[in-house]
Amino acid sequence: MLSKEQKKEIISEVAGLIKESQTTALFDYKNLSVAETSELRADLKKNKAELKILKKSLATLAYKEAGIEINIREFEGQVAVAVKGENEISIPKALVQFAKKRKEIERVLGGTLEGVIITNDKVLDLAKLPSREELLAKAVGSIKSPISGFVNILSGNLRNLVGVLSSIKETKEV
Secondary structure (H helix, E strand, O other): OOOHHHHHHHHHHHHHHHHHOOEEEEEEOOOOOHHHHHHHHHHHHHOOEEEEEOOHHHHHHHHHHOOOOOOHHHOOOOEEEEEEOOOOOHHHHHHHHHHHHOOOOOEEEEEEEOOEEEEHHHHHHHHHOOOHHHHHHHHHHHHHHHHHHHHHHHHHHHHHHHHHHHHHHHHHHO
């Protein structure tokens, strides 16, 4: 059993992590073994995220201290909180990828995005978004495409000009 002082420290620590996080996710972890929980922690760590498993009352207080009013006690099951992450979609993506490998994560319960409470559907939608690198590659491709087309048109005109000049040369030689 934790003392009041230990509980305050945990709440303060988790609240600080929530404040630092662009995205947090709450999920029911009741069927995860210790080994699977460690694997999930490792997957999240790759994305600079952390997994916090604590009582619903402490999680609710941590969110409240972070300035987000959410009553986690209303959720069924055992609740874990994924916090921090390198960007908005890293936590949802890591959870969904882990869930695809395993069926033990019962369900994503919800979360927050930049301090606003979001539903489980929104968390899953975030996981479907392409990464920043993919979006940048698409943007560069979109910018490059018209320029490439313009260059092809110009080179096509030059090819046609060479073809016409070759035809004129051939007709004069005949």
